[in-house]
Amino acid sequence: MDSVPLVAYLGLGLFLFTTGAVGVIVRRNPIVVFMCIELMLNAVNLTFLAFARYSHATGGAATEQVQQSFMAGQMIVIFVMAVAAAEVAVGLGIIMAIFRMRQDVDIDKMNLLRG
């Protein structure tokens, strides 16, 4: 989109990533922690797309390498989505298993692996 500077997209991505990181630390409900991880993944996706979209504007000819680089931005977003889907399926399965075992979902009380 013309006339919107690249840093506007980057700033939004950075803000969402920071919000997600704070949420991972603050929240105790593992489901909300997962949502914050999704938020961070999406912030990174937005950053990748913005960089790819504005990649020509840094000057220089549209060589083959530049051509590949701006498609690479979209490709990595696709793969991040696939990985996120697999991660959520397994992660929510683990949360269900822990909940069945303990009837409790406060992650600050989950210290089974503490030495």
Add this chain to the structure above:
Amino acid sequence: MQMPELTPNLMFFGALAGLAALTGVGVVALRDPVRSALSLVLNFFMLAGLYFSLNAEFLGIAQIVVYTGAIMVLFLFVIMLLNLGGQKQSIEPRDFKVPFSLLLGFGLFALIASQLFQPLMHITKVATPSDWGSPQNLGVTLFTEYVWPFELASVLLLLGLVGSIMLAKRRF
């Protein structure tokens, strides 16, 4: 750097970005997990709109279908199964972590912003072709250059499928 003039494009971006930031904060700040999830759904819709504004149409659609259609439904389904919504165990006590992590967040934001934004300030024009996000371009690239990562992603998804079934069936 002077402020860019207020074009309709910029106003559209500002509305979407403001709502995305607001709902992103809502995910962290709202105490009820169901409200967090619905806030995240709104956030994904705003992000899909931003993908459209970057001319990545296919990824915008995929964002809506995959994230809000599949992943968030899974989240809400698990919240419903665990019966967490609006109960006392979903109310989290506030402690020392909150100001500490807020400080950490501000520090992270300030660190990256101060290092990253200054050299990129002058970039305001897009120069990629406007059909770069069309399904045809994406498909050709995905099935020529990125065919091995694509196949690996299918293996990963299969592993996720099998692993989640195993976790759901096992008795502890």
